Amino acid sequence: MPDAGRWNPMIRTVFGAAVVLSISGLMLSDGSARAQSTQSDVVATTRPVVVGGYANRVPARLVPAPAPKQAVPATTSSKQAAAAHVYVPPSLLAGYFPPSYEEWIRGSTMTGDWGGLRTHLEDRGVHIQGHFLEDASGNPVGGKYAGVRYAHEFGLGADINFARLIHHDIGVLHILLTERAGLSLAAGPLGGAVDSVQQIFGSGETVRITRLSLEKQFNRYVSMEAGWINTENDFGQSTMHWGMSIYCQFQTNAICGMPQGLAMNGGYGWYPTAHPGAWLKLYPAGNDHYLVSAGIYNVDNTISNTHNGFKLGLDDTTGVYLPFQLGWHHGNDYTGDMDGNIRIGGYWDTSEVPIVTSKAGAYQPASVELIDLPTTQIRGRFGGWFEGDQMIQRDQSGSGRGTVIFGSFIWGDPRTALSPYFATWGIIRKGTLPNRPNDTISFGGKIAVLNPKMAQYAGMLQQQGQKAIRPSNEPAIELNYGWRPTPWATLRPGLQYVWHPGGTNRYANAFIIDMETGLTF
Template sequence: MTRTLFGTALLLSVSSLTLSHAYAQAAQPVVQAAQPSVQTAQPGVQAVQPVVRSAQPGGQPAARPMTVGGYANRVPARVVTPAQPAASSGQGGFFPASYDDWIRGSTMTGDWGGARTNLENHGVHLQGHYLEDAAGNPVGGKYAGVRYAHEFGIGADIDLARLIHHDLGIFHILITERAGLSLANGPLGGAVDSVQQIFGSGETVRLTRLSLEKHFNPYVWMEAGWINTENDFGQSTQHWGMSLYCQFQTNAICGMPQGIAMNSGYGFYPTAHPGAWIKLFPAGNDHYLVSAGIYNVDNTIVNTHNGFKLGLGDSTGTYLPFQLGWHHGNDYHGEYEGNIKVGGYWDTSEVAIVTTKIGGYQPKNVDLLDLPTDQVRGRFGGWVEADQMIQRDGPGSSRGTVLFGSFVWGDPRTALTPYFATWGLVRKGTFADRPNDTISFGGKIAVLNPKLAEYAETLQQQGQKALRPSNEPGIELNYGWRPTPWATLRPGLQYVWHPGGTNRYANALIIDMETGLTF
């Protein structure tokens, strides 16, 4: 029943993308490419966001930071529909003419002798990136250790209107490869949240995006295919072209508030789930957003051998999110930019109640007597996110400070963290000659479900040395050094109180380094 319902809805979404082409072609918004110097969502990853022309003070084009989905806002979506063809870098050969040309270029591999610009002018934007997270805990946790994890990605955003002269939409494809080990799962003894945001979802090569996105007019956008929910619901907003959340290495913050994914069938990056979404802009601009989606829930998609799984064979249900958004202001001129998003979901899956997870928090010698194992159909939850620029160095400046916060609430019957919150402060432009460097300070608190503590207390009353799960707070301070537009090095410190949410292990200090390169 669930599989049939989902398949029918997805088929209707894809059909509407195609059948509405003739009607929508005349109503397309005028879109131009942003400048290649704009920093991206993820450290070191360069991309250009679709920018809608407007009469913003000072001539600054108005982007849609809340609504333009990317690969979990790590690599924002590229809509290659410039008003004028892009100009070549002027390189005569395949390699840069000088060291200065190379180090100041927008990508590590340059313009490929003009071939890259030629592809851009035909609507084809190719991209590649490398990201790594190295982290070690000299103090605290289960034992001291160092872990490394990385991700390679290669993909394309293809504007079919420019490539084949038929405005069918923007075709997206992304393949990622992950490898490495987790500090949270080893030396930290099973922390609630990974301290390396690039680790997880099966360390393998996988399809991360294969979809068609269509902007029918300034009021209606849609996308359907194999996508992840993290692109478009509960995602980070962007300031100065950068993902706000992914200025942090901890996975508790980067991408989206992690509690949403832990409590439901939310499809997180880099997994790809059959799905579709629709976004409505009631005012025809980015000031207001009403969006809804439908995604297949498949818990096996994270397994290493399921990197290219496209079917619905192990579907447990359907994830149905919605989101309302309000955006105001601008990063560069006039009113300071700010965003508020309110969202929620219904997951039709049948899942076990939260007490069944208690074993992961107890020593092996604890007997789980009379453990409740009831199943419930359907789980729900919601979130609130807000960010606000609080300071700008001057009119037209790309240097300033932004404050953000989020709160997640989950179904008390099934949610591992029914209360989850994040906060942070990001300063862009650290010194007069470092306008693109950042200093970021933020934190999270994951409150574990009180039902786990209640059951642990029952075991304690029986004379067992059971541990009471409670919460896991953490903070992070880092410096994002951008020596070139295509590279970022981000050294930082994290501190996690009672890793794993119990008093089993000592508080942990974490020293980390994140590196990002755009090819």
């Protein structure tokens, strides 16, 4: 039976948000739209941090420029001049609200400058960040049954630059808390799809520490970070174009953040979980053209549990995850050579884990009796990845409009990897209609090839006369439109199509309608 009871509240939620932001967008005149084209792009999911083209996946907003200081007239006395430069803390109420609707709708954050307090903090090295993300998806066709699911994330954090705050450069302190809630379309109506079609769902729907670390850039050649972090920020991560994470122009979790094969095959720590760890990055040329990096992260298979949101200890540790990565970056999004990136990486996970056939039962109907199921334990697993992206077209020099393509390939240990071959691809066009310079159209997909060893085991069950199912693969595609009515809001209606949900032929191919909303506070 269709899960019709969930449609009404979801329709009200999505429709309400769409109406409010539609009114906001429509009230902007053509002139204001042209003015908007001069602003840098912002996306609610990511912003660049540290050096050049390599970026962390952390909530983003554009930092407003400090208000210009007024010059002191030449006739002013020295005592008056000194008084003119004495900083007076702003009132929390005076100027808290923008002077006009248009200034609010064009601002970099939904909550504005807090009466000047935000700029005051920024000037002293304290960057406050907040965001809201939601993914609503429904499958009217295909899967186990029709249904609608909603998931969201709130995030609140700060980056504290001690060099500016206390004038001692001990690094930048990163603090981020997230709260997730909702249900998964992939786990329910789709009957257990290999990858979530809602990138914001997962890792225990709870409040958790997502980042608590100290990052230090020693010079233009060396930087490092240590604390409670996730691997997804720095290894196998998305690159940035026009200030946007190109992977997170998609709602599917197969693409957004990092290619999901990395998370499926090893002890890779994914956002928003936090693992004790550290990384070191070297820039041999003193810029972002070349990157050599390595890291070490604690592996804890229970960290995603709901009750472990504030877990900071090493209980339940199974080993350490040791990634390394080589990167090459060239060009620029706006002028000169077109921006492009290549990254090659690999990992060794010291954990002891069962071989992949131990998971075969999850892909069989309840009526199938498992016989001689191999469950051997293996110490150590490995894998690697390749990622590349390239701007292939720019409307004109200095323009923020253009087209980028990307692709990735993940290879996992054939003894233990659920998907030893996993690939993603996509094309993104920024700048759609003449008066929509910051909107995007994105088309991409993935293919997850399930380990052939599970199909071989299913074949053995079939020889025993059982109606076993052979796991094979789960391809999917997504097409969406990223509408940015303001720099601090994104609405992304889209369509997805999933072949063989769950990697088998148990359920019909699924057609999915979705809506993603992002707000930067």
